[in-house]
Amino acid sequence: MPKDEEDSATFSKTGEILHPSDLLSYEELLRVVRIAVEMGMNKLRLTGGEPLVRRGILDFIHELFRLNGLNEVRLTTNGVLLSDYAERLFSEGVQHINVSLDTLHEKKFQKITGRNYFQKVWEGLLKARDLGFKIKINVVAMKGINDDEFVDFARLALREPFQVRFIEFMPLGEKSSWQKEQFIKTEDIKKSIEEAGDLSPVKNSRAKGPARVYELTDNSGRKGTVGFISPISHHFCDQCNRLRLTSGGQLRSCLLNDMETDLKGLLRNGATDEKLRDSIRQTILNKPKGHSLQEDCEGNGRPSCSGQMSRIGG
Numbered sequence: 001m002p003k004d005e006e007d008s009a010t011f012s013k014t015g016e017i018l019h020p021s022d023l024l025s026y027e028e029l030l031r032v033v034r035i036a037v038e039m040g041m042n043k044l045r046l047t048g049g050e051p052l053v054r055r056g057i058l059d060f061i062h063e064l065f066r067l068n069g070l071n072e073v074r075l076t077t078n079g080v081l082l083s084d085y086a087e088r089l090f091s092e093g094v095q096h097i098n099v100s101l102d103t104l105h106e107k108k109f110q111k112i113t114g115r116n117y118f119q120k121v122w123e124g125l126l127k128a129r130d131l132g133f134k135i136k137i138n139v140v141a142m143k144g145i146n147d148d149e150f151v152d153f154a155r156l157a158l159r160e161p162f163q164v165r166f167i168e169f170m171p172l173g174e175k176s177s178w179q180k181e182q183f184i185k186t187e188d189i190k191k192s193i194e195e196a197g198d199l200s201p202v203k204n205s206r207a208k209g210p211a212r213v214y215e216l217t218d219n220s221g222r223k224g225t226v227g228f229i230s231p232i233s234h235h236f237c238d239q240c241n242r243l244r245l246t247s248g249g250q251l252r253s254c255l256l257n258d259m260e261t262d263l264k265g266l267l268r269n270g271a272t273d274e275k276l277r278d279s280i281r282q283t284i285l286n287k288p289k290g291h292s293l294q295e296d297c298e299g300n301g302r303p304s305c306s307g308q309m310s311r312i313g314g
């Protein structure tokens with residue numbers, strides 16, 4: 001993602017950089033996760049900002065896996081530190097990794113992210129592949145930026161055991177670089193990758209996450225899988241069961257709705273487990289039915305939610 005949307009996670013709701021003492025400690029995070037697991041949550045994703053830059057992340061993951069009932073800890077990363085962390089992540093029990101990669105060109109990577117780390121990300125992907133991780137590559141589709149690479153990304157899914165997912169670019173956050181002209185809907189992305197092979201839908205893929213997954217087969221019979229995440233053209237809010245906790249301790253029931261519950265305040269004011277449980281339950285009950293992104297995009301293109309992706313985690 002452009003640099004302004006994918007950086008350190010330590011922002012407040014109003015965009016100020018948070019002081020380290022304003023971040024939830026690992027102890028506080030573990031307490032919230034333990035309570036959520038007791039309430040029935042069984043899968044957790046670490047995202048950010050960049051989860052691998054936080055000191056002590058591996059020990060934290062180790063502790064997460066000790067929680068009874070938490071079956072899976074997954075990770076979404078920019079991949080820059082993946083080659084350094086992959087072995088330990090795998091041995092701790094992480095099996096699924098999503099790597100954000102919007103281009104396969106080194107120079108364009110630098111232009112988009114502001115950093116010259118393409119080779120490092122690639123090295124991390126190969127290392128993770130060799131270790132046996134299940135890897136998904138998140139490609140945010142942006143007209144004029146990476147639409148010329150959709151076929152190459154689809155071919156990557158044929159060549160490597162990576163599920164490549166094309167994500168519709170969402171207008172999120174007041175500082176977002178999103179422009180209406182850059183938006184491409186899933187149908188158009190699908191059409192443009194037909195050149196790489198035939199697509200056939202994988203049954204019930206939406207039951208496992210937001211992506212509609214397809215098997216891609218090229219004319220020599222090679223197969224791979226690609227996914228499409230279409231929050232704008234085919235939103236999936238009716239099946240959404242996610243909660244998001246920011247590093248500053250705010251619990252959000254919806255990626256695209258600015259309503260938040262201040263768990264940090266509760267944690268630091270002596271709240272009991274019961275009180276925290278009630279707040280989590282209430283946040284879930286307040287979950288909105290949907291979002292207005294399509295209207296926003298068809299209208300003036302202004303985001304309806306001011307939250308930054310880098311703070312909420314995608």
Ligand SMILES: Nc1nc2c(ncn2[C@@H]2O[C@H](COP(=O)(O)OP(=O)(O)OP(=O)(O)O)[C@@H](O)[C@H]2O)c(=O)[nH]1
Nearest residue numbers: 076098138167208209210211229231240242255314
């Ligand atoms: N609007 C919206 N977009 C989402 C939602 N979940 C995921 N996305 C988009 O899809 C991207 C990929 O999501 P990830 O969290 O990496 O992975 P995932 O596919 O949701 O998770 P798994 O199925 O567990 O691998 C996010 O960065 C968002 O852009 C959601 O609930 N609402």
Ligand SMILES: C[S@@+](CC[C@H](N)C(=O)[O-])C[C@H]1O[C@@H](n2cnc3c(N)ncnc32)[C@H](O)[C@@H]1O
Nearest residue numbers: 048049050076077078100138169170309313314
């Ligand atoms: C915000 S990043 C944070 C995690 C980590 N630093 C990384 O780069 O993967 C998480 C995901 O959000 C997605 N994302 C970011 N901005 C987006 C946008 N405007 N629309 C759709 N997806 C977006 C990216 O694909 C990325 O996989």
Ligand code: SF4
Nearest residue numbers: 236237240254255291
């Ligand atoms: S309810 Fe919110 S978080 Fe869930 S799918 Fe809809 S927009 Fe995404």
